[in-house]
Amino acid sequence: GENVEQHPSTLSVQEGDSAVIKCTYSDSASNYFPWYKQELGKGPQLIIDIRSNVGEKKDQRIAVTLNKTAKHFSLHITETQPEDSAVYFCAASIREYGNKLVFGAGTILRVKS
Amino acid sequence: GAVVSQHPSWVICKSGTSVKIECRSLDFQATTMFWYRQFPKQSLMLMATSNEGSKATYEQGVEKDKFLINHASLTLSTLTVTSAHPEDSSFYICSAPKAGDDEQYFGPGTRLTVT
Numbered sequence: 001g002e003n004v005e006q007h008p009s010t011l012s013v014q015e016g017d018s019a020v021i022k023c024t025y026s027d028s029a030s031n032y033f034p035w036y037k038q039e040l041g042k043g044p045q046l047i048i049d050i051r052s053n054v055g056e057k058k059d060q061r062i063a064v065t066l067n068k069t070a071k072h073f074s075l076h077i078t079e080t081q082p083e084d085s086a087v088y089f090c091a092a093s094i095r096e097y098g099n100k101l102v103f104g105a106g107t108i109l110r111v112k113s
Numbered sequence: 114g115a116v117v118s119q120h121p122s123w124v125i126c127k128s129g130t131s132v133k134i135e136c137r138s139l140d141f142q143a144t145t146m147f148w149y150r151q152f153p154k155q156s157l158m159l160m161a162t163s164n165e166g167s168k169a170t171y172e173q174g175v176e177k178d179k180f181l182i183n184h185a186s187l188t189l190s191t192l193t194v195t196s197a198h199p200e201d202s203s204f205y206i207c208s209a210p211k212a213g214d215d216e217q218y219f220g221p222g223t224r225l226t227v228t
Contacts, residue, residue: 031215034215034217036219041204042222043119043206043219043222046216046217046219049215049216051215089156089157093215098162099217100159101147101157101217103156104156105156
């Protein structure tokens with residue numbers, strides 16, 4: 001089955017710097033790649049997603065890139081702010097297999113002010 | 114966007130009792146809902162897929178007789194943890210996609226503590 005690996009497990013950056021989180025997936029049939037932000041005691045919140053027919057997507061300070069050949073995708077956060085501090089999860093799913101999400105292990109992002 | 118709610122937000126129960134968690138899609142219909150379990154400082158693990166009008170499908174290693182799932186309507190799925198034990202203490206989260214959409218909408222989660 002699908003396996004998603006996520007790195008790093010923790011990331012500390014200075015306010016204003018950029019943060020990059022990387023994920024790799026194993027099943028080349030995966031075609032949907034969302035990124036979630038989870039704050040303590042809350043459900044995950046979608047921050048950006050990308051589909052397999054697109055290589056890059058940007059939404060203000062957040063961007064995601066997808067390399068299907070290498071089977072990896074990355075989250076880029078620019079001009080980080082203290083409120084960006086949270087746990088971030090990548091995930092992958094296959095539309096034809098019922099959209100079951102397989103999550104990465106998560107990255108704790110700390111933005112120091 | 115679409116909203117998914119869960120009830121209760123937290124529950125404490127005694128070992129050996131059963132507890133029911135509800136997941137509702139408030140402004141859309143969901144023929145499928147997903148149930149996840151998340152232990153502290155870990156990722157979300159899919160437990161089962163809830164299907165309206167048919168039996169739920171469980172992931173490998175998840176006991177279907179212990180985690181009873183009922184998709185009673187197009188807006189409601191319930192997860193019942195039967196004969197709960199302390200090791201069932203966890204954060205339970207549901208999600209639902211809109212028909213034909215890849216995006217899943219997550220509930221706020223239910224914190225279960227079994228004493």
